Amino acid sequence: MKLNGGEKNNMNPDQINQLFQVQRNNRYQVRRSSAAHRIEKLKKMKGLILKKKSKIEAALTADFGKSPVETELTEIMPVISMINYTCKHLKKWMKPHKVSGGPLFFGTKCMVSYESKGNVLVISPWNYPFQLAMYPLLTAYSAGNTVILKPSEFTPETNKILIELLGEVFTTDEVAVVEGEVEASQALLDLAFDHIFFTGSTPVGKIVMEKASKHLAGVSLELGGKSPAIIAKDFDLKVAAQRIVWGKFVNSGQTCVAPDYVLVEKSREEELVKLIVENIKLFYNEQFEMNQDYCQIITPRHAKRLQELIADSKSRGAKIVFGGHLFGNNKHEPTIIQNLDFNHKIMQEEIFGPLLPIIAVDSNKDMVKIINDMDNPLAMYLFTNSKEVLEYFQANTTSGGFSVNETLLHVGHSGLIFGGAGKSGIGRYHGFEGFAELSNQRSVLIRKFDTKMSYFYPPYTDKKKKIIDFLIEKFHYLF
Ligand code: NAD
Numbered sequence: 001m002k003l004n005g006g007e008k009n010n011m012n013p014d015q016i017n018q019l020f021q022v023q024r025n026n027r028y029q030v031r032r033s034s035a036a037h038r039i040e041k042l043k044k045m046k047g048l049i050l051k052k053k054s055k056i057e058a059a060l061t062a063d064f065g066k067s068p069v070e071t072e073l074t075e076i077m078p079v080i081s082m083i084n085y086t087c088k089h090l091k092k093w094m095k096p097h098k099v100s101g102g103p104l105f106f107g108t109k110c111m112v113s114y115e116s117k118g119n120v121l122v123i124s125p126w127n128y129p130f131q132l133a134m135y136p137l138l139t140a141y142s143a144g145n146t147v148i149l150k151p152s153e154f155t156p157e158t159n160k161i162l163i164e165l166l167g168e169v170f171t172t173d174e175v176a177v178v179e180g181e182v183e184a185s186q187a188l189l190d191l192a193f194d195h196i197f198f199t200g201s202t203p204v205g206k207i208v209m210e211k212a213s214k215h216l217a218g219v220s221l222e223l224g225g226k227s228p229a230i231i232a233k234d235f236d237l238k239v240a241a242q243r244i245v246w247g248k249f250v251n252s253g254q255t256c257v258a259p260d261y262v263l264v265e266k267s268r269e270e271e272l273v274k275l276i277v278e279n280i281k282l283f284y285n286e287q288f289e290m291n292q293d294y295c296q297i298i299t300p301r302h303a304k305r306l307q308e309l310i311a312d313s314k315s316r317g318a319k320i321v322f323g324g325h326l327f328g329n330n331k332h333e334p335t336i337i338q339n340l341d342f343n344h345k346i347m348q349e350e351i352f353g354p355l356l357p358i359i360a361v362d363s364n365k366d367m368v369k370i371i372n373d374m375d376n377p378l379a380m381y382l383f384t385n386s387k388e389v390l391e392y393f394q395a396n397t398t399s400g401g402f403s404v405n406e407t408l409l410h411v412g413h414s415g416l417i418f419g420g421a422g423k424s425g426i427g428r429y430h431g432f433e434g435f436a437e438l439s440n441q442r443s444v445l446i447r448k449f450d451t452k453m454s455y456f457y458p459p460y461t462d463k464k465k466k467i468i469d470f471l472i473e474k475f476h477y478l479f
Pocket residue numbers: 123124125126127128132150151152153180181182185186199200201202204205207221222223224225255256257350352378420425
């Protein structure tokens with residue numbers, strides 16, 4: 001069975017169930033595939049992605065006006081480097097990892113065997129529709145699982161190219177795509193997958209976890225949150241402003257790890273705002289409406305939500321120092337907001353768009369308090385050259401990622417784990433941890449020769465007790 005590129009893969013619940021059964025019947029065949037076989041498929045996918053790069057770029061432009069360069073940087077490159085990294089290490093990852101033990105294990109071989117979980121469901125969001133579908137899907141396949149992908153309903157053109165590429169590399173009993181709206185997701189979530197890898201919002205993540213509990217499926221939840229950018233006293237504002245503007249306005253702020261708000265010392269607030277505005281103008285030449293480097297908000301409904309956040313803050317006394325406008329239905333101007341309070345909606349939910357609140361504070365202690373009064377963020381960006389300041393923030397806060405003097409870059413490293421903490425997510429992927437996350441980590445013990453352990457079986461005589469007492473005293477441990 002092959003995936004049919006170009007046609008919509010909408011299915012009713014019966015068809016979805018049939019597809020699931022087909023993959024269920026094939027799960028041990030995929031598990032038994034060798035590292036070489038999986039690598040061959042990954043390399044084929046890489047070749048196709050490179051060959052059809054322009055088509056992928058055009059699809060994202062059609063879906064939400066994303067610039068081809070941004071697609072190359074933030075969608076294609078991470079997937080290609082993930083494939084390279086996995087191909088380099090997969091053989092080693094798939095080998096059992098030996099574990100040594102105490103005297104009791106003399107004569108045995110103990111190891112952790114990384115075996116596939118079986119059938120994996122990947123649910124992906126619209127904001128990086130190529131990367132966030134391909135990355136977990138290829139990770140799950142590399143770990144020997146069959147995969148059904150449910151991409152976002154808001155990116156139909158990207159879904160078409162995903163179906164085309166996947167159809168050229170996999171059969172549907174290995175990897176399949178089910179398109180559709182929330183109903184399709186719900187029908188999939190009713191099935192007994194072994195693992196659900198979900199990327200999306202925290203409220204939907206909770207629904208996914210509840211559904212997974214019915215079958216006790218494993219879950220990886222890659223969610224969002226309010227990721228702060230913190231500028232310490234010692235750091236050059238010019239450099240920080242430039243890096244924050246890039247991290248915030250790439251993909252028009254629709255990035256799970258985008259700096260959500262900035263914390264800066266009161267005395268440096270005005271200088272920072274000036275530099276941020278300068279950088280926005282430099283990057284986008286103040287031509288936001290027609291600027292092809294600056295993408296749209298995914299739907300008019302999402303754009304309206306951003307306008308409502310601005311209106312709420314304005315009505316409570318916030319100052320819009322730059323931007324604030326919506327052009328047409330879905331091109332939103334980069335917007336800088338000051339004088340905010342924590343009861344404004346914009347400070348209570350993930351912004352997920354090009355609005356940047358600047359919060360002025362008195363001390364590092366105040367910054368930590370603000371961060372810790374909110375849910376754990378997915379990422380934290382600290383700008384400092386001071387070791388003490390770095391240690392202070394790292395020791396007193398919790399987040400999925402912690403990036404110093406940079407924004408977003410940590411996500412691009414194929415070997416550096418990625419995931420949230422608390423409400424920003426459960427589970428990790430990227431690199432070996434991604435492979436491990438989607439594997440059944442099976443403990444294996446093999447007795448190689450008999451050490452007469454059976455001597456200690458009941459009845460527990462005094463003599464046996466004395467020997468065990470001696471062993472514990474002599475070795476302090478037996479295991
Ligand atoms: P979303 O939660 O609305 O949708 C994600 C997926 O879930 C889509 O495929 C959608 O069809 C499906 N879905 C929506 N409602 C559902 C329901 N009731 N039941 C079952 N499935 C449902 O998220 P989104 O708007 O596509 O993406 C934005 C969110 O994703 C933001 O919060 C962002 O921070 C987060 N995100 C996180 C990461 C990460 O890696 N941690 C990456 C990108 C986006």
